[in-house]
Amino acid sequence: MKAYRTVKTALRALRRNPMRAMLTTLGIVIGIGSVIAMMEIGSGSSQSLQRAIASMGANVLMIMPGSTASSGVSQGAGSVASLTPQDCQALAEGCPSLRAAAPVVRARTQIVYGSRNWAPNQMYGTTPAFLEIRSWTLASGQPFTDRDVLTANRVCILGQTTAQELFQGEEAVGKEIRVNNVPLLVVALLARKGANMVGMDQDDILIAPWTVVKYRIAGSTLSNANQSSSGGSSSGASNLLSKPFPSDPPDLYPARSDVQTRNSPQLVRFSSIDSILAAAQSVAHVKPAMEEMRTVLRRRHNLREDKGDDFDMRDMTEMTNTFSSTTRVMTNLLLCVALISLVVGGVGIMNIMLVSVTERTREIGLRMAVGARKRDILRQFLFEAVTLCLVGGAMGIALGHGGSLLVQQFLRWPVETSPTAIVASVLVSAGVGIAFGFYPAWKASRLDPIEALRYE
Amino acid sequence: MNFIELHNICKTYTMGDIQVPVLKGVSASIAAGECVALVGASGSGKTTLMNILGCLDHPTEGEYWLDGEEVSQFSPDRRALVRNHKLGFVFQNFNLLARTSALENVAMPLSYTSENLSDRQARRRAREMLCRVGLADRLEHEPSQLSGGQQQRVAIARALINRPPVLFADEPTGNLDSHTSAEILQMFRQLNREDGITVILVTHDADVARWADRRIRIHDGLIVEGEAATSGPGGPNEGGRP
Numbered sequence: 001m002k003a004y005r006t007v008k009t010a011l012r013a014l015r016r017n018p019m020r021a022m023l024t025t026l027g028i029v030i031g032i033g034s035v036i037a038m039m040e041i042g043s044g045s046s047q048s049l050q051r052a053i054a055s056m057g058a059n060v061l062m063i064m065p066g067s068t069a070s071s072g073v074s075q076g077a078g079s080v081a082s083l084t085p086q087d088c089q090a091l092a093e094g095c096p097s098l099r100a101a102a103p104v105v106r107a108r109t110q111i112v113y114g115s116r117n118w119a120p121n122q123m124y125g126t127t128p129a130f131l132e133i134r135s136w137t138l139a140s141g142q143p144f145t146d147r148d149v150l151t152a153n154r155v156c157i158l159g160q161t162t163a164q165e166l167f168q169g170e171e172a173v174g175k176e177i178r179v180n181n182v183p184l185l186v187v188a189l190l191a192r193k194g195a196n197m198v199g200m201d202q203d204d205i206l207i208a209p210w211t212v213v214k215y216r217i218a219g220s221t222l223s224n225a226n227q228s229s230s231g232g233s234s235s236g237a238s239n240l241l242s243k244p245f246p247s248d249p250p251d252l253y254p255a256r257s258d259v260q261t262r263n264s265p266q267l268v269r270f271s272s273i274d275s276i277l278a279a280a281q282s283v284a285h286v287k288p289a290m291e292e293m294r295t296v297l298r299r300r301h302n303l304r305e306d307k308g309d310d311f312d313m314r315d316m317t318e319m320t321n322t323f324s325s326t327t328r329v330m331t332n333l334l335l336c337v338a339l340i341s342l343v344v345g346g347v348g349i350m351n352i353m354l355v356s357v358t359e360r361t362r363e364i365g366l367r368m369a370v371g372a373r374k375r376d377i378l379r380q381f382l383f384e385a386v387t388l389c390l391v392g393g394a395m396g397i398a399l400g401h402g403g404s405l406l407v408q409q410f411l412r413w414p415v416e417t418s419p420t421a422i423v424a425s426v427l428v429s430a431g432v433g434i435a436f437g438f439y440p441a442w443k444a445s446r447l448d449p450i451e452a453l454r455y456e
Numbered sequence: 457m458n459f460i461e462l463h464n465i466c467k468t469y470t471m472g473d474i475q476v477p478v479l480k481g482v483s484a485s486i487a488a489g490e491c492v493a494l495v496g497a498s499g500s501g502k503t504t505l506m507n508i509l510g511c512l513d514h515p516t517e518g519e520y521w522l523d524g525e526e527v528s529q530f531s532p533d534r535r536a537l538v539r540n541h542k543l544g545f546v547f548q549n550f551n552l553l554a555r556t557s558a559l560e561n562v563a564m565p566l567s568y569t570s571e572n573l574s575d576r577q578a579r580r581r582a583r584e585m586l587c588r589v590g591l592a593d594r595l596e597h598e599p600s601q602l603s604g605g606q607q608q609r610v611a612i613a614r615a616l617i618n619r620p621p622v623l624f625a626d627e628p629t630g631n632l633d634s635h636t637s638a639e640i641l642q643m644f645r646q647l648n649r650e651d652g653i654t655v656i657l658v659t660h661d662a663d664v665a666r667w668a669d670r671r672i673r674i675h676d677g678l679i680v681e682g683e684a685a686t687s688g689p690g691g692p693n694e695g696g697r698p
Binding site for chain 2: 005006009012016017362363365366367368369370371372373374375376449450453
């Protein structure tokens with residue numbers, strides 16, 4: 001008996017009693033429908049949860065300079081000046097798993113406005129990418145630009161707490177404050193972020209271009225830093241700070257050729273930065289991003305195979321773990337619900353198929369009398385059960401998808417279509433059909449044609 | 457050798473510990489193209505013999521030669537093949553598939569043949585068969601829309617769809633009135649005469665048996681009378697010939 005004929009026979013048998021076929025398959029429809037709806041709504045929630053956690057900084061990576069020791073006395077983390085702004089640029093360009101990278105230069109000093117003064121907890125010199133990495137929005141104003149960084153423009157962005165302390169509720173944007181006697185124009189105000197996980201006030205902050213913090217505020221003058229950097233940087237050509245001002249004094253040393261640069265790289269980078277802040281594309285990209293960053297930095301720092309890293313990397317392991325365990329619990333929960341509903345649906349199918357076999361005993365006897373073999377009967381009833389389940393599954397997918405779209409439309413819940421769930425539902429409903437349809441079909445095939453023909 | 461040869465067929469059913477012999481050594485032969493009536497009171501073993509002849513059951517002992525093959529020890533699947541190719545069945549209660557058109561009912565056995573007929577061919581052949589039994593205008597009717605005689609004719613068309621050499625009819629007129637019965641029996645005769653199909657009628661009704669060329673009477677598991685008879689039915693014959 002050919003397969004398509006079996007399918008046709010099964011369909012014909014189901015069509016003979018469409019109402020019952022519908023009711024039989026209702027269990028599967030509801031089961032698959034709820035699975036699809038829950039998968040879609042669940043993965044939508046999981047996505048928004050992921051975004052929420054990511055905005056807390058779960059995909060943020062920190063690169064700190066390594067430690068040094070003199071005479072056996074370790075100087076602690078960050079005691080080597082091994083990171084440069086060029087490292088940061090290379091990371092942003094050379095690591096596909098990274099969304100952005102920003103250099104960070106820290107300072108701690110007094111800021112003054114009028115008769116008030118304050119020392120913000122955090123004073124960061126960085127690039128505009130910093131705001132993107134921290135997913136930090138502005139309450140008002142416009143952020144400073146890359147050009148401001150390049151030209152060391154005297155601008156800054158204030159956090160809510162800092163602004164409150166200095167301005168007492170007055171409008172801060174457009175005012176000029178003094179930081180270490182350097183006047184800075186406040187161009188923007190950050191949105192409130194509150195305390196971080198260890199209770200530190202994140203709004204007590206001042207952000208300025210890193211060139212400003214490093215060269216204007218933190219003491220060193222631009223000209224002498226520049227003097228050394230032109231000779232010290234191994235990639236002088238890409239050094240954004242080589243010629244910030246046309247009035248620079250001429251170089252004291254003759255320019256080195258490429259060969260000289262490669263043969264004896266300068267180990268000290270004078271325009272060093274305190275750390276690099278980077279953001280991976282997503283939480284899942286954190287691990288590959290760290291590998292890529294390690295490769296890029298080791299190459300840039302000319303580290304041999306046997307030498308250890310001269311930098312440290314940190315990720316937000318705690319948050320990442322929270323995230324992955326949340327996802328895991330959610331997935332397992334959905335899986336349990338799916339399994340239970342499908343088993344219930346499958347039992348319904350088996351029940352009705354058994355009734356159907358009993359009811360159609362004479363038909364089975366007749367089919368056997370005209371030449372159907374056991375396996376033909378088995379196949380016919382198995383196909384009926386699988387067809388029921390597949391039709392039910394298809395209706396369930398439509399129902400579930402429609403349901404989740406309604407939820408999205410009216411309740412404004414985030415919903416995400418999951419092709420995996422749809423494929424899995426089709427496979428699972430076929431599997432349920434085979435698993436629960438087999439026993440009735442086997443029972444049908446075991447009937448004795450003589451008894452079956454005489455059955456009343 | 458005749459088309460159908462039975463040699464000392466025995467059938468014993470085991471009910472718990474008790475052995476119930478139903479057929480106690482039946483030997484008979486039926487030539488191709490014969491029209492035979494298998495007669496006997498209920499409980500005589502007539503139905504059991506019919507089941508064995510129809511390859512639905514296998515005998516406990518004895519040989520059954522059908523068209524040159526010893527089929528008594530065939531596996532169930534091979535018996536199904538024999539039924540499909542060589543035998544046609546007509547039942548007392550018609551056994552048509554409910555809520556299925558006459559055409560589809562007739563075409564049903566074609567699903568189980570090894571011939572690869574397309575759907576169009578299958579439907580054409582089913583239509584031919586229905587025309588032959590005089591139901592050309594009832595192709596799409598369902599059994600519930602047909603009279604008893606029409607239903608039985610659909611059943612006959614179904615039995616003939618695979619062009620079997622043998623047609624078994626188990627009490628074919630049991631559920632029909634006398635007029636329709638005569639029509640159906642007339643059709644059997646016609647098939648027997650014109651197409652050379654061997655017809656085996658199983659009945660307890662002497663009037664029906666009279667339509668056959670020859671009657672085989674069974675009593676208590678043994679054949680008691682196997683001669684050609686056009687006269688009325690003989691009385692029950694105790695003892696008999698083994």
